[in-house]
Amino acid sequence: KAGVTQTPRYLIKTRGQQVTLSCSPISGHRSVSWYQQTPGQGLQFLFEYFSETQRNKGNFPGRFSGRQFSNSRSEMNVSTLELGDSALYLCASSLPTGLDTGELFFGEGSRLTVL
Amino acid sequence: AQSVTQLGSHVSVSEGALVLLRCNYSSSVPPYLFWYVQYPNQGLQLLLKYTSAATLVKGINGFEAEFKKSETSFHLTKPSAHMSDAAEYFCAVMRGVGGSYIPTFGRGTSLIVHP
Numbered sequence: 001k002a003g004v005t006q007t008p009r010y011l012i013k014t015r016g017q018q019v020t021l022s023c024s025p026i027s028g029h030r031s032v033s034w035y036q037q038t039p040g041q042g043l044q045f046l047f048e049y050f051s052e053t054q055r056n057k058g059n060f061p062g063r064f065s066g067r068q069f070s071n072s073r074s075e076m077n078v079s080t081l082e083l084g085d086s087a088l089y090l091c092a093s094s095l096p097t098g099l100d101t102g103e104l105f106f107g108e109g110s111r112l113t114v115l
Numbered sequence: 116a117q118s119v120t121q122l123g124s125h126v127s128v129s130e131g132a133l134v135l136l137r138c139n140y141s142s143s144v145p146p147y148l149f150w151y152v153q154y155p156n157q158g159l160q161l162l163l164k165y166t167s168a169a170t171l172v173k174g175i176n177g178f179e180a181e182f183k184k185s186e187t188s189f190h191l192t193k194p195s196a197h198m199s200d201a202a203e204y205f206c207a208v209m210r211g212v213g214g215s216y217i218p219t220f221g222r223g224t225s226l227i228v229h230p
Contacts, residue, residue: 004158031215043205043220055213090158094216102147102209102216106158 004107012113018079021110025093032074037088121221134193138206147209148189201228
């Protein structure tokens, strides 16, 4: 069974640009969540999607957005990049609520560097 | 609000020695608790989880953790460290929100294993 796939793995952008990251969940998983990992702030929850709807959102500015497609694939977008957005962005998928206990299956992440 | 505290950002042990990584949580309801491991340049991988069944939970790679409600702790242990155990370890508590689960992660503990 294929795992969670994130693309691209590495990317470099400059301040003011925007970036789109992609995540393909494990087959059958309908929930996709996104996390930002930095040395200073640790692992922080960005948002979670289920059946193309955002169910929960973390405490991040509106520059961070996401969406989910009918095949459960998800994208996140960061507009007007700032130096502080440099981080490892992790995507995780999970089974629908009621069938699981919240176990997350993570991709390898997309490492974003903002210059 | 739920929180997770991991005592010690770095833990250093010799190969073959006992591994003890500490995690304390705050939660107003019985939680779902998890330990994840992250190897360099990779995503997080589930080690074990507590879901209100047995208080002693066994995971992969010889790790286990004991849920102690009176101490609000979920410490991770392994009897004998191996060089391959060197990684970052994260404790997480899940809370149900809007029909899904939102994780709160600890800041992580880096396990260093000396030969």
